[in-house]
Amino acid sequence: MTQIFDENGLVIPVTIIQAGPCIVTQIKNEKTDGYCAVQVGFGEVAENSLQKPNLGHLKKIGAPPLKYLTETRLKQNTDVTLGQILTVSSLNVGQKVKISGKSIGRGFAGNQKRHNFTRGPMSHGSKNHRQPGSIGAGTTPGKVIKGKKMAGQLGNKQISIKNLNIVHIDVEKNLLVLKGNVPGKTGNLLKIHPM
Known part of the structure; x- marks a missing residue:
C-alpha cells in the first residue's frame, strides 16, 4: 500500500497490484x-x-x-x-472490481484478540484475567453448542472486497492501482473480478 495525490491535492490511499x-x-x-x-x-x-x-x-x-x-x-x-x-489492458480507469484472496494468518488466538471479548477483573485474588469463562449450561444440554465463540485459528480465510475503484493502470509493467486495501500481505495471490 501507498498513497497518491489527485488533481485537487487530496491524499488517496492505494494498493499497487502486479496483475498478470x-x-x-x-x-x-x-x-x-x-x-x-x-x-x-x-x-x-x-x-x-x-x-x-x-x-x-x-x-x-x-x-x-x-x-x-x-x-x-x-x-x-x-x-x-x-x-x-x-492483461490489465482489458480493464479501464474508474471501473470497479472485486478482489478475492486469503487474509493474513495470525495463528491460534484467544477470545480477546479473536472475538473482542472483555477480560476478567485484574484485581488481587481474581484468577480470571483472559480465560473464556462459562461455555455452556450443565446437565441440560450437557454439551457445548455449535458455533460457540472460542479461541482458535484467526485469519488465513478467503475474503472478498467489493467495489474497489481502479485509479491508474500501467500496461507496460502490468500494474493495477486500486483505491483502498486488499486482503492478505505483500506477495499474496489475488483474484480480480471485473464488476
Missing part, C-alpha cells in the same frame, strides 16, 4: 464438464519445478510451465479463447 500476464489454460463447458468455467495460469517457472501431469496439461495448449492454476466459474461461455493472454 495470465494465460487461459482451459475452457470448460456444459457438454463436456457439466458446468462453465475458465482455468487461468500465472507465474512462469522452470520445467523441473512442476509435476508431469501439470506439464502435460500445459504443453497441450503450448503454454509455458506455470506455477499457479485457478478456475473461475461462469454463468455462460464468454469470448475468451484457449491460450489467450489476459
Whole structure:
C-alpha cells in the first residue's frame, strides 16, 4: 500500500497490484464438464519445478510451465479463447472490481484478540484475567453448542472486497492501482473480478 495525490491535492490511499500476464489454460463447458468455467495460469517457472501431469496439461495448449492454476466459474461461455493472454489492458480507469484472496494468518488466538471479548477483573485474588469463562449450561444440554465463540485459528480465510475503484493502470509493467486495501500481505495471490 501507498498513497497518491489527485488533481485537487487530496491524499488517496492505494494498493499497487502486479496483475498478470495470465494465460487461459482451459475452457470448460456444459457438454463436456457439466458446468462453465475458465482455468487461468500465472507465474512462469522452470520445467523441473512442476509435476508431469501439470506439464502435460500445459504443453497441450503450448503454454509455458506455470506455477499457479485457478478456475473461475461462469454463468455462460464468454469470448475468451484457449491460450489467450489476459492483461490489465482489458480493464479501464474508474471501473470497479472485486478482489478475492486469503487474509493474513495470525495463528491460534484467544477470545480477546479473536472475538473482542472483555477480560476478567485484574484485581488481587481474581484468577480470571483472559480465560473464556462459562461455555455452556450443565446437565441440560450437557454439551457445548455449535458455533460457540472460542479461541482458535484467526485469519488465513478467503475474503472478498467489493467495489474497489481502479485509479491508474500501467500496461507496460502490468500494474493495477486500486483505491483502498486488499486482503492478505505483500506477495499474496489475488483474484480480480471485473464488476
